[in-house]
Amino acid sequence: MHAFRKLVGTELKVTVRDAPVALVAVIFPAAIVAIFGAIAKPGESSDPLKYFYQPMSLAMGIGVLSFSLMATEMATYREKGILRRLATTPVNPSRLLGAQLVTNLIIACAAVIAVVLLGSLAFGFPWPGDALAFLVTIVLSLGALLGIGTFIAAVAPASRVATGIGVGFYFVNLVLGGIFVPKEQLPAALSNIGDYSPLGAMLAALRQAWAGHWPMPLHLIVLGVCAVLFGGLAIKLFRWE
Template structure:
């Protein structure tokens, strides 16, 4: 086993030792499916409205998972390592801290994939949630959404001097993202200005692209471009700003 693989294994064990993180990342999407299943089951919406919600809910649950990982867990973990001097010590050792960054990205991406699989599997078996009609579109939307959101999280990790600052910055980005991204209400129920702003946020673009794939449509080019541009710009910005100490 290579040093990078061993480091990834150790970081995975540390991640799994935090039950709160595992709960929110893996259990929260399933809880959201259950809550919305109860709400929609008792509603008197038309068949078209229920079909729209059937696409919105799983897309929203996956987007929430990616957002929690990228704006909360990832930057807080990396900022904690910087705060405790772990990154500085690793920079002077044969195990370069870049390997730690890669390990954290791998762990968070793997967690996101597991959460997505749970949304698809449990949603289908327990709540009779439909699967995405456009599988290639779904995979592309998920990949671009993960890239954009995690790159934003890396920028937060790059500028935050410690764990408290990372948590504060992450939360200051999280709640506006939830509002403008259309998590609280579907896009069509939002005021026009809020809806337009949400189209240019990583969470809003991810949610809508995933939702389009569920409805059998190819995601709008605008949403895909927004995610690609944010991913590219924030990746470069994080690389320029990141400091080991």
């Protein structure tokens, strides 16, 4: 356990020193909330779309952290031979992947706190209406998105491959998940497909929780399945080189 804590501490220091990671994962979603807060003035509005902006910003920020930044960093380790050298030490794949997962989980939680506090205190966005539903959704969403990112990191042979897979998957989710355009304005077929995408399920469940309702079981199931499936595959298929 002591060795794992040291590994997490090292990974966290490396990640925090990488300014783009902090910028994209934490500042980017907070900036989106600030921009839409200044434009939409949610404190004075009864439009149900006021429950859209904070979930949307979290889906975008945590999505790019998981699918692109984390996956690319681990693939870079493999490309530079760092993982091959670690293979000669007692550090096993599950411990290394666990340290990466915990590190990015801390960053993702910082993004959640920043978005909720900034949006509600500074711009009048509503607080999550159902606290339990919000917490359950956040836990499942982080498990799903970081699980997928860990899977990409585990199997991508090079940083360019990881970036290509992650960015491609990210933008497909943005389109299908109702993030670029709210799902109410999407064609019915695309909206239905988006319910089965991780970012789409996350966004829909968070919107329900923010509005004070329990999310649809479908969205929670999608997130849970993604977390278990891709997390397990990441450990099973991990390659040192």
